[in-house]
Amino acid sequence: MKYVDEYRDPAQVKALLEEIGKVVTRPWTLMEICGGQTHAFLHHGLDDMLPGGIELVHGPGCPVCVTPLEQIDRALAIAKRPDVIFTSYGDMLRVPGSTVDLFNVRAKGGDVRVVYSPLEALKIAQANPEKQVVFFAIGFETTAPPNAMTVLQAQKQNIKNFSVLVSHVCVPPAMEAILSSKHNRVQAFLAAGHVCAVMGYHEYPVIAEKYKVPIVVTGFEPVDLLRGVLAAVKQLEAGKAEVENAYGRAVTFEGNLPAQKVVNTVFQPVDRKWRGIGMIPMSGLGLRPEFSSFDAETRFSVGEIITQESPLCIAGEILQGLKKPPQCSVFGKECTPTSPIGAPMVSAEGACSAYYRYHREEVSV
């Protein structure tokens, strides 16, 4: 496949690793924001190959992991209703709520359907006018444009039986939250390439300057990942803290302007709670008042939500890069991908599931 195979070339991976080895003189701690990148690093074994004591800590960029428990519980309550067809990206179905998950609701007769794209949810609404169709609109800046476009289409086509349960989050406020923590260990960021494909990287220079951290826009293939590491390490060694783009084939400084425009038409910044981390001011997106008629939260009154998080799960520390999955007492034992206690064990982007798949030998004792 073009634009994939050439970025998996072992000769280039080796050359990049050697180049990093030549540049690095002391250990550095880098954070890759995106859980997709965490999986890619571990899948290809690149984390173990990095020279000079370069450590990767894994960021909060796993939408399934950070969707707050209240919102999962709300989704479960709505999905249980007999008049509702509840639609969601597949990853959300196994995320544990306070008591059950969406799979469990489906097993008990709830109409819960996995969609690949939010436009499919809209089609389901058109095909089932007697039902209420709800889409679980979660994710970072990557899923915001598709989700926003779907709401806009529902409005234009006057589809009244469609609504969205919104739990969108944004990357830059999370980076600032991590950097302002007194426990922060991150010295440079590999910025999430696909978030930047949408948003560009004009939001980052102010963060790089304020916190004196290099930020390198990074792609997802082995060669891309190592180019990101090399650029970050070069900056750290030179005492620089700049924003660089190591994913130029997909990312421009200003990003995708038509997508940003639709997102800003439908959504506005709101305070958002992140599961395991807590409230981060203005770190989320919510529907603008003009689109409130599509808000599932107001359309379905589900009563008071009382959440209960497992006391065993250390997802919050994992998502902030403070601990690694093998340091968790239930990792790989009580908590596995088939029976997850915490959300990071569920998702294809969760750090715990990445370690379970690729570093299971490190299961804690």
Added chain:
Amino acid sequence: MCLSIPGKIMEIYNDGSLLMGKVDFGGVLKEVCLDYVPEAKTGQYVLIHVGFAISVLDEEEAQETLGILREMASLDEELNPNEVR
């Protein structure tokens, strides 16, 4: 969820409300929304995310990157000719 994959645009059309296209992912054809990449042309590669193209891949940039990397790899080979790779 932030995993986007590149695919080649085979066909572009309007479905009445949105700019749509047929995109080839290594032999598998899928319908995707092209509304966010109105400049995209048939034959170009786009990054697809949950059924939406979010970026047209820049061939020139890609070739330039690969050129630099090949140079790095070949320099490495010249310096370490006996290494098994």
